[in-house]
Amino acid sequence: MSVQLDAVIACTVTALIVISFAMYVRVTGSVRKPGPLQLAWEATATTARDLSHVSAPYRERAVSTAVTLFWFILAANWLPLLPGSPLPAPTANINMTIALATIVIVLVHATAWRARGARGYLRHYLSPLWLAPVRLLDELVKPVTLALRLFGVLFASGLVVAMLGALLPPPAALVPHVAWMIFDIFMGVIQAFIFALLTILYFNAAVPAGLDPAEPATEMRTR
Amino acid sequence: MIELPDSNFLLPDATALVEVVVFLVVLFVVSKFVLPRLHMLMNQRRHQIDDALHAAAEAEAEARARHDDAARTLRAARRQARLIIDHAYERHDHLVAEGRRKGREEYEWSTRNIIRTETRSHEVAGDGR
Numbered sequence: 001m002s003v004q005l006d007a008v009i010a011c012t013v014t015a016l017i018v019i020s021f022a023m024y025v026r027v028t029g030s031v032r033k034p035g036p037l038q039l040a041w042e043a044t045a046t047t048a049r050d051l052s053h054v055s056a057p058y059r060e061r062a063v064s065t066a067v068t069l070f071w072f073i074l075a076a077n078w079l080p081l082l083p084g085s086p087l088p089a090p091t092a093n094i095n096m097t098i099a100l101a102t103i104v105i106v107l108v109h110a111t112a113w114r115a116r117g118a119r120g121y122l123r124h125y126l127s128p129l130w131l132a133p134v135r136l137l138d139e140l141v142k143p144v145t146l147a148l149r150l151f152g153v154l155f156a157s158g159l160v161v162a163m164l165g166a167l168l169p170p171p172a173a174l175v176p177h178v179a180w181m182i183f184d185i186f187m188g189v190i191q192a193f194i195f196a197l198l199t200i201l202y203f204n205a206a207v208p209a210g211l212d213p214a215e216p217a218t219e220m221r222t223r
Numbered sequence: 224m225i226e227l228p229d230s231n232f233l234l235p236d237a238t239a240l241v242e243v244v245v246f247l248v249v250l251f252v253v254s255k256f257v258l259p260r261l262h263m264l265m266n267q268r269r270h271q272i273d274d275a276l277h278a279a280a281e282a283e284a285e286a287r288a289r290h291d292d293a294a295r296t297l298r299a300a301r302r303q304a305r306l307i308i309d310h311a312y313e314r315h316d317h318l319v320a321e322g323r324r325k326g327r328e329e330y331e332w333s334t335r336n337i338i339r340t341e342t343r344s345h346e347v348a349g350d351g352r
Contacts, residue, residue, distance in 0.1 A: 001236050001237035002236050002237060002238075003236065003237045003238050003241060004236070004238045007238050007242070008238060008241050008242070008245075011241070011242045011245050011246075012245055015245045015246070015248065015249045018249050018253075019248075019249060019252050019253075022252060022253050022256075022257040023252075023256070023257070025257060025261065026256055026257045026260045026261075029260055029261065029264045030264070031264055031267045031268050031271065032268075032271075034264070034268075038261075038264075041257070041261055042261055042264075042265055045258060045261055045262070045265075046265070060254075060258075061254075063258070064250070064253060064254035064258050065250065065254075067253065067258060068246075068249055068250045068253040068254065071253075072246060072249055090242070093238070094232060094233055094234070094235055095235045095236060095238035095239040095242055096238075096239070096242050098235045098239050099235075099239040099240075099242040099243045099246060100242075100246060102239070102243065103243060103246060103247065103250075
């Protein structure tokens, strides 16, 4: 099995960017005067927490996974938009999206297994028995759709940029290229949000609030 | 710009495994070091805002009480002023009536004096003739 060095480098650079920004937020975080970056991270965390109706002991895991995914995918989507960046968007490579989707699905099922126990986990997915094949198929399709949606959008975006460069002479290609870059910025946010949102929804379905008998079913969020 | 690899680009390879590790490192850093701190900062800010709202509510209640006090004091002052003015009017009327009475008495006394003096003068003049 081969390793695509440019994809690994792009992925590592993305990781370093996210970690740098995250640590910057951690170090410079302030109660009285939060900066724009801190507010953006706080907004992401609050939105994730509001959307998650996960059982309380596992809520932070769902929230941290969704927040990390959002910023990581956003950085990956915007990586080629950085001025003079020679790196491609890591999310335009199937390996990255497959990796992220696999992590999400493994985390969701591991959390569900831990929360429900082996018997409860199997009962959740296999009952009623006549619907079990459909539910199994659904669970198998989830990571594939999650990965292919992000990959398809980013790959097509890269293709459009390549086609604009190939079909139009440089001066004429400038305007559509800039317009597409603006669209790419917007699309990068949307795709990151969708991936993070679906992650939370998978957690919500696997480990819903009220699963723990000690926890009230109506309690949905901690604010 | 995307360069299509020679192999089927829709099939994952060992790159995915490396990327899984890289993402797990990011997930570890964010969930262990960043989000707890952010959570703490947001909670502190929420408490500060709650405290400030509580203090504002207390200040508003105090301001309302002081406003009521001021209105009560103003009403009492107006009532007292009215009493003083009424008393002043009464005193004024009394003084005017007293002045008139004294004036009339002085007038009558002067008139009587003049008549008496005039009568005496007439009598003296009659005796001389």
